[in-house]
Amino acid sequence: MEELKGKRGIIALIALIIITIGLLSSLEKLTGRVNPGISEVYNALAYLVAPNNLATWVYDWRGFDTLIETAVIYVGGLVSALVIGRGVVQMKKCKQESPVTSKPLEFRVESLTVILEYLGIPAAILLISYGIMIVTGSSTSGGGGFQCGVIMTSAYLLAAILYGKNNPIKFGKRFIIGIGAIGLGGYALLGLPGYLATGYWQYNIGADVWSLVPSILHTIFGDPFRLSLILKEGVFYSTPGIVPLINIAEAFNVIGAIGLIYFAFLYGWSDEGE
Amino acid sequence: MMLGEITPSLIAFILGIIFGTQLNYKLTKGMIILLISFSIVASLLFGVFTFTYSIYGGYIAPGIGFSMPLITATIGIIIGKLLKR
Amino acid sequence: MIESISNLWSIPLLVIIPMLTAIIVNFLYDKAIKPIAISSAIIILIISIISPYGYHWFCGHPALNPETLTFTFNPNIFGYKLSLEFIFGPLQHIMIFISSLILLFCVILSTIGLTKHQGPYIALLFLLFMSSAIVIMVNDLYHLWIAVEIGSLIVVGIAAASGTSISHKAALKYGLFSAISGAGLAVSLALVLGLTGFSNISDAIMYLKQFGIGEMSTVLYIAFGFFVLSWMYAGGLAPIHPLKSEVYGASYPHGTALLQAQSKLMLVAIGIIMLRLFGMLPxxxxxxxxxxxxxxxxxxxxxxxxxxxxxxxxxxxxxxxxxxxxxxxxxxxxxxxxxxxxxxxxxxxxxxxxxxxxxxxxxxxxxxxxxxxxxxxxxxxxxxxxxxxxxxxxxxxxxxxxxxxxxxxxxxxxxxxxxxxxxxxxxxxxxxxxxxxxxxxxxxxxxxxxxxxxxxxxxxxxxxxxxxxxxxxxxxxxxxxxxxxxxxxxxxxxxxxx
Structure with missing residues (x-):
């Protein structure tokens, strides 16, 4: 960071100190006086959707926010791979300098011990099953699409570190990009049933909190995930509706995006062959 | 018993098959037994999902419960791998 | 003027169609991109022309009237919104029309003039349009932040797409510093949310007007400071101008046309929000x-x-x-x-x-x-x-x-x-x-x-x-x-x- 040496660095430091003081003092002022606002209403209504309140917040009340945030991860993967060399474009009609690309990493896996060689692959496979378990439990217990994607891609990374180029978890290029496309596209299209039925994009027709859809749709999308909630206030029958499906799409998208980043950074990118 | 207790295990099975087809490793019989037994132990450690009250959901007795999706996902991965061959 | 519809059909399509097109062309990578991209750009242009005015409440949750404690789907009756609110009014009409016109020419020019493997690049063009459409339509602080964040990431991609060392340098610098823009907006949002409890901008303003802020005005000032920071980064105002101008210079000119449109849209949208939220402060x-x-x-x-x-x-x-x-x-x-x-x-x-x-x-x-x-x-x-x-x-x-x-x-x-x-x-x-x-x-x-x-x-x-x-x-x-x-x-x- 050449730019931050000398006078500029001092100015930046002073600005940082002023910002920090301002921020800390305002946080101190807000302590104990944070206004609950709309979140009280959200909390009061939460039991109507998923048993896990967090899942309701992220995928139902603010479900469309999460779609665009998921797209941030997708774009992150896309741009990172672009920088490595996937999809670099040049003008046909004029000569430019040749694009910057990065070479694949060099692996040295000869030094792998016997224990790692035998236990590495079961560990990676069990990590994948763990990721799948996490995504299926999204609406009842902690977990969800983001976490699942991160766990699965860490299994991929683990296998890549242990086995190098002969990665036993062999996500191909088209598989990774395809799964990302299915993930984000699927999430986006899960809004369509609600849009067609009520006019509101991504209305959760499975949970149908505001009774806007015919009961047949409510049954199709809601019943597969219906659970009985035995609480001290009584027994409730609640279904998260499309929330579990959204989580699976989310997981696919994260696997696609982070997997693409890992793939491109580890093995480089060449446009030839699969 | 509600459908919501079975569906996660089914989904886990299908996802397992999808990702199992991407494995590029020769699974021996010993490895399959190792994987399944490990997954059963792990599912016992993780316990059941909240609000599942049946043997399908994994709840067997107070304090004992299996996280069924973990087991079905592992089985799915193995089957997916065998399908690919 | 703006109808009392809270489920206007066109708003989700203006966001989802570019997103789906981007996903498809990125997946196809090489083949059959041209017809898909051009036809969806034309569809977007048509939607932006013929769309009526109104609101869209994503996820279909109503507003809560604080006095009667009843829920309503009518946007003209005041209520604290439970959903994410987008507006399509005259301002959005003209702005989105012009950006979609530029998008159309951009897409055609890049399919004609660029070498193969255009999928990711054209995907980025569509996503850039999507982010700018969101920024101009959204009436929600939290979503504004996400749109600004995704926007700056896409700018990095478009700048880096030519693969030259100059463009990589510009992209890296902009990427590093634009993270500050997103973070600044996030901090500002957190402070406003802490003060009012509403992420919907109209609701937050209504709350501030009704209950006043009294001694908490310093918190609002700090929030304003962070807002200005993100405004500067998003629009490339001085003293951040070298970052943005490098990006403009390093991208292909047709890409720059779309980039500058996005940046103007952000300046207008964030500027108006700042005026509405903080205008009463000296x-x-x-x-x-x-x-x-x-x-x-x-x-x-x-x-x-x-x-x-x-x-x-x-x-x-x-x-x-x-x-x-x-x-x-x-x-x-x-x-x-x-x-x-x-x-x-x-x-x-x-x-x-x-x-x-x-x-x-x-x-x-x-x-x-x-x-x-x-x-x-x-x-x-x-x-x-x-x-x-x-x-x-x-x-x-x-x-x-x-x-x-x-x-x-x-x-x-x-x-x-x-x-x-x-x-x-x-x-x-x-x-x-x-x-x-x-x-x-x-x-x-x-x-x-x-x-x-x-x-x-x-x-x-x-x-x-x-x-x-x-x-x-x-x-x-x-x-x-x-x-x-x-x-x-x-x-x-x-x-x-x-």
């Missing part, structure tokens, strides 16, 4: 005016000393962003009208110049003003169009730049700021000088060495059509400014009535 407008004046001056001075036509335009875009923010910063009716009108005009005449710049790539891609190329002889059309674009950018009648600048000058005089009015005039004149210097060297001056090939160059027809359309738009708006002003004036009245 000094807020002064800060905004100060930043604008500095940006105007530095941008145009930097443009004067550039030796590459693309970089001259890049710095002029920055400088003219200052006009937009100046109008919004004045906060009066004339000022706001002038600022938003200037944003529209700016997008149009800069697109003319950038498309002409794109044409230079077909003549060998040399844009340095150190040498002379005599392009006017090879293509009198491009030379004429560039000169017309320069005239429009300098605010000379009968082109559109004149109309908005005169409104801005009048607004400054009315506010008792004759100095700034003079400054606007000076910046306009200097713009002309800076552009003419480049135009003379590249288009008019005969080359010193006669070794250049005189082979005929076929410009793509779409490029010529695009340039003609934007010149016509520029002239029409210059003669009948009312066709744009009738979209802007009701919005301004609504903003000021809050």
């Amino acid at each position: 000094f807020v407008k002064e800060v905004m005016i100060f930043l604008s004046v500095i940006t105007m001056m530095i941008g145009v001075i930097m443009a004067l000393i550039q030796i590459d036509f693309r970089w001259i335009i890049a710095y002029l875009i920055i400088s003219h962003s200052g006009f937009v923010t100046l109008g919004i910063g004045l906060g009066t009716q004339e000022g706001l009208i002038g600022g938003i009108f200037q944003a529209v005009n700016d997008i149009i005449y800069m697109t003319i110049l950038l498309l002409c710049c794109e044409a230079l790539f077909y003549f060998g891609g040399k844009t340095s003003t150190k040498e002379a190329y005599d392009i006017a002889k090879k293509s009198p059309f491009i030379a004429t169009a560039t000169i017309l674009g320069a005239i429009a950018a300098s605010g000379i009648p009968p082109f559109n730049g004149f109309q908005s600048e005169i409104i801005l000058i009048q607004a400054c005089l009315k506010e008792g700021l004759p100095e700034i009015a003079v400054l606007i005039l000076m910046v306009s004149v200097t713009t002309f000088i800076a552009l003419l210097r480049g135009i003379y060297r590249i288009f008019l001056k005969p080359p010193e060495l006669q070794d250049q090939d005189n082979s005929n160059v076929d410009l793509p027809k779409v490029l010529i059509i695009g340039i003609i359309i934007f010149i016509i738009l520029s002239i029409i708006i210059g003669i009948y400014p009312d066709i744009v002003l009738r979209f802007i004036i009701p919005v301004v009245k609504e903003v000021l009535s809050i």
